[in-house]
Amino acid sequence: MLDELYRPPLALLTDLYQLTMAYGYWKLGRAEEEAVFHLFFRKPPFEGGYAVAAGLGPALEYLQAYRFSESDIEYLGTLTGNDGEPLFEPEFLGYLADLRLTVDVDAMPEGTVAFGQEPLLRVKGPILQCQLLETPLLNIINFQTLIATKASRISTAAAGEPILEFGLRRAQGIDGALAASRAAYVGGCAATSNVLAGKLYGIPVKGTHAHSWVMSFDTEVDSFERYAEVMPNNCVFLVDTYDTLEGVQQAVEVGRKLRERGHEMVGIRLDSGDLAYLSIEARKILDEAGFPEAAIVASNDLDEHIIESLKNQRAKIAVWGVGTKLVTAYDQPALGGVYKLGALRDNDGKWHPKIKLSEQVIKTSIPGTLQVRRYEDANGLIGDMIFDETNGIDDRGIIVDAKDPTRRKKIASNANAVDLLRPAFRAGKVVAEPESLEVIRQRMHENIERLHPTVRRFMHPHEYPVGLDVGLHELRDEMILQARQVRLEMAP
Numbered sequence: 001m002l003d004e005l006y007r008p009p010l011a012l013l014t015d016l017y018q019l020t021m022a023y024g025y026w027k028l029g030r031a032e033e034e035a036v037f038h039l040f041f042r043k044p045p046f047e048g049g050y051a052v053a054a055g056l057g058p059a060l061e062y063l064q065a066y067r068f069s070e071s072d073i074e075y076l077g078t079l080t081g082n083d084g085e086p087l088f089e090p091e092f093l094g095y096l097a098d099l100r101l102t103v104d105v106d107a108m109p110e111g112t113v114a115f116g117q118e119p120l121l122r123v124k125g126p127i128l129q130c131q132l133l134e135t136p137l138l139n140i141i142n143f144q145t146l147i148a149t150k151a152s153r154i155s156t157a158a159a160g161e162p163i164l165e166f167g168l169r170r171a172q173g174i175d176g177a178l179a180a181s182r183a184a185y186v187g188g189c190a191a192t193s194n195v196l197a198g199k200l201y202g203i204p205v206k207g208t209h210a211h212s213w214v215m216s217f218d219t220e221v222d223s224f225e226r227y228a229e230v231m232p233n234n235c236v237f238l239v240d241t242y243d244t245l246e247g248v249q250q251a252v253e254v255g256r257k258l259r260e261r262g263h264e265m266v267g268i269r270l271d272s273g274d275l276a277y278l279s280i281e282a283r284k285i286l287d288e289a290g291f292p293e294a295a296i297v298a299s300n301d302l303d304e305h306i307i308e309s310l311k312n313q314r315a316k317i318a319v320w321g322v323g324t325k326l327v328t329a330y331d332q333p334a335l336g337g338v339y340k341l342g343a344l345r346d347n348d349g350k351w352h353p354k355i356k357l358s359e360q361v362i363k364t365s366i367p368g369t370l371q372v373r374r375y376e377d378a379n380g381l382i383g384d385m386i387f388d389e390t391n392g393i394d395d396r397g398i399i400v401d402a403k404d405p406t407r408r409k410k411i412a413s414n415a416n417a418v419d420l421l422r423p424a425f426r427a428g429k430v431v432a433e434p435e436s437l438e439v440i441r442q443r444m445h446e447n448i449e450r451l452h453p454t455v456r457r458f459m460h461p462h463e464y465p466v467g468l469d470v471g472l473h474e475l476r477d478e479m480i481l482q483a484r485q486v487r488l489e490m491a492p
């Protein structure tokens with residue numbers, strides 16, 4: 001699913017330091033030196049057990065359109081350093097003007113469940129190009145993955161009942177809203193209130209009416225009657241403007257008249273008060289009045305925790321309207337995905353793994369040209385192995401936890417294995433088959449189903465096994481020791 005929004009070339013959508021490094025590589029004659037970068041997050045968001053990969057479609061659209069326009073080049077020519085002289089020389093700007101991407105990108109298909117440390121995306125090609133792409137790729141993938149994950153958690157809480165995404169009015173700007181509507185659908189929402197997202201992405205659109213409609217009439221019942229007249233095929237009455245349970249009675253009255261005219265009331269919406277109590281009482285009123293099919297829609301600052309609690313309270317809510325907390329990822333507003341250099345190729349064609357050290361083990365990078373192999377059997381997912389494609393997998397078939405190397409797991413030799421990073425972009429062209437959002441969300445549902453329920457739990461979820469191939473782990477350890485040794489020797 002490639003969309004129009006990211007079609008205009010947006011090569012300047014990057015941090016200036018990517019261009020200063022690009023200039024440096026060009027100046028040093030290293031622009032075409034081949035590199036591999038990986039995009040990954042360290043910990044699933046929301047203190048959860050998993051994330052849902054999203055954003056690849058728009059990212060590919062971005063890559064496909066990538067070029068510096070004439071006005072981009074002109075603008076870059078106006079940038080100066082602290083001596084007032086141009087930052088970039090004209091020959092470099094000419095190089096950028098002619099630049100067409102030749103990188104290869106391998107990526108997890110959207111809707112795949114993903115875990116900490118494992119690459120969602122791998123970019124391989126001239127180091128200058130890889131570097132320029134860091135910021136826009138992180139921008140697109142981080143946000144959509146975050147929102148798809150939130151939506152998937154909310155869908156899990158609603159246990160199959162439809163979620164309507166109502167976030168547009170409180171989303172982070174225009175693109176924040178559109179990207180969130182897309183990702184929310186990937187993560188399992190049934191529809192959006194955002195009509196532009198409906199048009200751009202083919203997401204079903206749904207809507208009720210606001211309090212202002214009720215307030216604009218002399219009485220609540222009058223407002224429902226007029227609404228039923230003009231919109232007889234889409235009647236969800238918002239019943240909480242004055243007194244909620246009285247509002248339900250008024251909806252029933254209007255629903256009866258509607259029925260006489262050959263239409264059925266779709267339902268009512270609750271938007272304040274105790275949603276458990278009010279939905280249970282409203283359900284009784286609707287059932288007793290002969291409207292067992294009328295759905296109770298609820299909204300009001302909902303998230304996965306409130307929905308889970310309302311379900312435990314046996315609330316009679318059939319449809320959930322969720323806005324702010326979903327589209328702003330309220331409790332964790334950024335994913336924190338990073339993009340790190342894994343390897344460089346020297347003149348004789350050999351790949352050399354690269355490492356960045358950190359005081360925190362979790363932040364020490366994983367060297368190599370990485371791939372993720374997922375193992376599963378009839379019962380579901382077993383574990384993921386991160387390995388270096390250049391060296392292949394060690395015969396021992398063991399994964400080692402990157403945070404705690406004493407935690408290891410032997411992978412059963414009869415487990416099914418699938419490599420998650422698949423060719424998406426080759427030498428500047430999209431090669432992944434475009435996927436509809438329907439296919440993507442179906443993949444998300446199937447993936448989530450195959451996770452152990454304890455991994456899906458909101459509170460202190462069970463940690464899904466992800467580890468380094470034991471051979472890669474040993475190489476990484478050696479590289480850490482070697483880098484530290486070198487630094488020790490260099491110490492005065």
Ligand SMILES: Nc1ncnc2c1ncn2[C@@H]1O[C@H](COP(=O)(O)OP(=O)(O)OP(=O)(O)O)[C@@H](O)[C@H]1O
Binds near residue numbers: 274277313
């Ligand atoms: N039974 C319930 N259990 C848990 N949370 C609930 C329950 N009923 C409602 N909530 C949540 O509690 C919060 C109530 O919000 P708030 O205190 O603003 O009250 P309100 O009913 O919205 O009042 P207002 O009239 O100001 O809109 C919302 O997030 C809502 O989803």
Ligand SMILES: O=P(O)(O)OC[C@H]1O[C@H](OP(=O)(O)OP(=O)(O)O)[C@H](O)[C@@H]1O
Binds near residue numbers: 170212324
């Ligand atoms: O609570 P959220 O999850 O963000 O869902 C969207 C909210 O937006 C609307 O309220 P708003 O007060 O903006 O307008 P209204 O007058 O239609 O209620 C709607 O009634 C929901 O409460």
Ligand SMILES: O=C(O)c1cccnc1
Binds near residue numbers: 166193206207299323
């Ligand atoms: O259609 C609705 O009920 C709706 C739409 C946007 C925000 N809140 C509610």
